[in-house]
Amino acid sequence: MKTKNLASILSVLLISLAFGHAAAQGFQHADSLRITYIANYGALLQAGDKRVLIDGLFRQGVEGYARVPKVLLRDLEKNRGPFAGADVLLVSHPHADHFDASSVAAHLRKNSKAVLLSSQQVVSATHKALDGDANDRLIEATPEWKHREKRTVAGIEIDILRIRHGYAHNYSLHNLGHIIHLGGKKILHIGDAEMISENFALFDLPAEKIDVALLPYWFLTSASGSKIVRELIQPKAIIAMHIEPAQVSSISAEIAESFPSAHVFTRPMEKLVF
Template sequence: MGVYISNGDSSVLIDGLHTKYGEDYLFPTSSLIHKINKELQPDAILFTHYHGDHFSASLANEYLASNKNSVLFGSNQITKEIKTSKDRLFTISTTNYNKQTIKVKDFKITGLKINHAGKRHTAVENIGYIIHLGTHRILHVGDTNWMEEINLFNQLDLTNEHIDIAILPYWMLLENNASQQIKNHINPKQIIATHISPRIQQQELLDMKKKNPDIYFLTTLEQQIQL
């Protein structure tokens, strides 16, 4: 789910600093981590939740130590693991679905609770983010699903946020009514699908792309999309 977003002047990195978690997950190489720390240098590093394919406390601490003007966003389960740079941490509350907006440099970041998918992950504090970068609003939902049993997306009220780009885990596209769900609950201009296993069968990926010709699929490290 690691995504780097930039408009040339400002940038954020979401879930991009973590180590190897399993064969089903891509992870940044040491050279890519060096590039993030020394070249890309995002103004803000954001984490949706603490699972090992999204977050490494040691890499986050290391990044903040070497980039003194950068800030970090996450739930309490994330920020409590950051031992330094306490004045540069923004903890997003998960007590309700209220949107929490913080200004960073010349852009804004809105964080909000979006439940993690799966009954065994109910204790996981999953955060969604809306990045207000220039004239664009970019939504990243972390590891969620439609979760109709709790009317999750009705509670999130995202259609009024005028989302330009929605970054979604690919499994949110698999339901038969996914297109209508996306339109009804997010209504973005563009969709990017992520969290695609490097071990996915090529035919399965081709089938998904054929079914969703207007959606971009992130499948390789450092893959770039210009929108």
């Protein structure tokens, strides 16, 4: 009888310990940084009750690159499901595979707490699409090339970096990089940045100690891009994005050779926790 009672007590203790450990893990997880892939270079960043959407609200896209699946686009624009309650909407630049003014406007109309923080070009296009609605929730920040601005929106600190877009015919576009401070981590997103040292050197990103860099894949598969990542960014973790669906296998293999610890986002709603 004593043996049976002892066994029962031990079982209860083990279950209690396991439950306590799970609860503690769950508590830690609630405040952890979670990054969810949407499509192309778009992601949802979450930590605790704070949410940031970056480059995820677009409709048409660009031929060859991943588009937002229709069911996800509906949820994004209607402010529901996993995308409900975003605090900040960020847009790196006004290309169709990163931004659609009507899509951003649709979300702003449904989500009364969301604020758009972006360049003059993006804010102007969104202002027109809103036609008078929610214009008090549009914040413009357009630093000069190689300069930065710091903003705090909804309690989220964001550094806005003006980084030139790749290729001369795109130089007139306002391409923004962002350092997002969330969940005690720093997340870097650089838009379609040109792969030149001059774009990054003055920001002293190694001193920022970037925890997670969301990077266009070509920064990981080219000599010039890889040099920038290793010398001028030096992130603790890398997530490769902006990958053409038709080339997922070959590009993933190339990335694995140069940056074996990098994660490759290719499946909508794929999630990583840091």
